[in-house]
Amino acid sequence: MRRIQDVHVLATEPLIAPHLLKNEMPVDEGIARTVVEARETIREILAGHDRRMLCIVGPCSIHDPDSAIDYAHRLAKLKDATSDRLYLIMRVYFEKPRTTVGWKGLINDPHMDDSCDMREGLRIARRLLIEINRLGLAAGTELLDPITPQYIADLVAWAAIGARTTESQTHREMASGLSMPVGFKNTTEGNLQAAINAIQSARRPHSFLGITQEGMSAVIRTSGNPDTHAVLRGGRKPNYDAGSIEECRKILADAALEPRVMVDCSHAQTSKDFTRQPAVLRTLIDQICAGSNAIMGVMLESNIEAGSQPLSSNRAALKYGVSVTDPCIDWPTTERCLLEAASALGATGPIAAASHRA
Template sequence: MQRTSDINVLETRELPAPKSLIDELPKSESQAAFVTRAREDIHRVIFTEDKRLLLIIGPCSIHDLEAGRDYARRLAALAHEVSDRIMIVMRVYFEKPRTTVGWKGLIMDPHLDGSNDIATGLRTARTFLREVLDLGLPTATELLDPITPQYIADLICWSAVGARTTESQTHRQMASGLSMPLGFKNGTDGTLGAAVNAIRAAAQPQTFLGVSIEGKASSVVTRGNPNCHIVLRGGTAGPNYSAADIANAEQVLTKADLLPSILVDCSHANSAKKPELQPEVMKDIVGQIAAGSTSIIGTMVESNLEAGNQTFPQPKSDLRYGVSITDGCIDWATTEKLVRDTHAALAVRFQS
C-alpha cells in the first residue's frame, strides 16, 4: 500500500508522561505553598489595590545552569531588599520562538549541540525551577509549546504568550486552562487587538485537543483563566510605552470591558532591540507612575550577569560566562542600579 503519512518524519522519540516526570522530580510542600502565595500576590498587583510594581526580570533565556544559579542568587537578595515596593519575578525562559531557525531553548536542546534531547531538557527545566523557588524567587516563563505546561506549569508563578503566538487559537485555549496569571503581548505590528481578543478568549471555557498528565491524547475542558492581562512590547511602527500609548491602551481595554492593567516590556521594539536602552524605558514608565498613572502594574527587563549577547552556535567551551546566547541583556551592575533607582522613584506611589 502506498504510504501517505509520516513521509517527512525521520524519528519519533517517546517522552516520559508528565506524571512520571513530576513524580520523579516532585515539588515540595514548601515549594507548592510558595507558588500559590506568589500567584496570589501577582494577582493582587494586577487586579487590586496592591501598589507594588511587578518586575519580570532575568536572562532572555537560560542556557548555562551555573550562570543561571549565580544570577538567581543575586536577584533573590536584591528582591528581598526592595520587596516593599517591587515584586520581583525571575525570567526562567526555556523555550525560544525563532523567526526562521535557531536554538529553540533549553527544553528543546539542553546540550546546546543540536541533539534535541527533550527528555533531558524537561528534567533540567523542572530541576532548575525548583532551585529558583527554593531561593524565594517567583518564576516566570513564556509557554510556547502547548504540551510543555503539563511538565512544568506547577512550578510557574507567571507566564507569557509572545507576540508571535498571541493570535494563535491553540495558545489562547492553552491559557484558558493555566493556573497562573498570564500576560499576552501585543502583536509584532504593535497593535493591541490580538492581545485584547486573546485575553477575552482565554477567560472563557474552552475545549480542545491536548495531552493528559498520564500522557494520553485527551479532550481538555477548561473553566477559563480570569488572570490574564496585556503586555506592551512595541512593534514594527516603534515603541508603545509613552503616556499617549498607555492612555490609548487604557481606552482599548476599557472599551473591551477589561480592567486596564498594563505591563510594559522594556525590551524588544520598546528599546529598538538595543538592550542598553531598557533603563531609559523603565525611567519613563516610573515617571508616568510618579505622575499618577495607576494602570501600569509592571514592567519586564532582559538582564544577565554580563551585557549584550554572543553568537550561537559556537563551541560550548568558547561561550562567555553570563552572556546571553539569544537577545541582548543589561549586565548585573546596571540591573542593580535600575532596580534601586526604581525603588526610590516609587516612593511617591506609597505616600498616600
C-alpha cells in the same frame, strides 16, 4: 501500497509521562508555598489591590543552569531589598519562538548542537525551576509548546504568550486552562487588538486536544482563566509613552477589562538597543509618579554580563553569564535601575491602604 502517513517523519521518540517526571522531581511544601503566594500576589497587583509594581526580570533565555542559579541568588537578595515597592519574579525562559530558524531553547535543544534531546531538556528545566523556587524566588516563563506546561507549569507563577503566538487559537485555549496569571503581548507589528482578543478568549471556557498527566491524548475542558492581561512590547514603533499607555487603558476599559498593563522594556521599545532598557523603565516610573494607575508591571532582559554572544555547542567557548539570544543589560545595571525605581516609587508617598499583605 504507497506510504500515505509520516512521509516526512524521520523518527518518533516516546517521552516520559508528566506525572513520572514530577514523581522523580517532586515539589515540597516550601516550593509550593512560593508558587501559590506569588500567583496570588500577582493577581492582587493585576486587580490594583497591591500597589507594588510587578517586575519580570532575567535572561532573554536560559542556556546555562549554573549561571541561572547564580543570577537567581542575586535577584532573590534584590527582591528582599525592594519588596516595599516592587515585586520581583525571575524571567526563566526555556522556549524561544523563531521568525525563521534558530536555537529553540533549552527544552528543545539543551546541548545546543541540534541533537534536540528534549527528554533531557525537560529534566533540566524542571530541576532548575525547583532550585529557583526553593530560594523563595518565583519564576515566570513563556509557554510556547502546548505540551510543555504538563511538565513544568506547577512551578511557574506567571506565564507569557509571545508576540508571535498571541493570535494563535491553540495558545489562547492553553492559557484558558493555566493555573497562573498570563500576559499576552501585542503582535510584532504592534497590533494591540490581537492581545485584547486573546485576553477575552482565554477568559472563556474551551475544549481542545491535549495530554493527561499519564501522557495519554485527551480532550481538555477548561473553565477559563480570569487572570489575563496585556503586555506592550512595541511594534513598528515603541508604545511605552504616556499617550500609548493611555490609549491601551481606554481600549481595555472599553472592553470591560481591567485597565492595567505590563510593559516590556526591551524588544521594539528600544529599537533593539538593549542599553536603552533603563531609560524606558525610568520613563514608566515617571508616568507612575505623575499619577498613572495603568502601569502594573515591567519586563527587563538582564543577565550577569551585558550583551550577547554567538551560540556554540562548545560550552568552554561560551562566556559565563552572557546571553546566547537577545542581548541583555548586566547585573550592576539591573540592580541600579531597580533600586532607583523602588526609591522613586517610595518618594511618591506611602502605598495605599489596599497594600500588599504582611
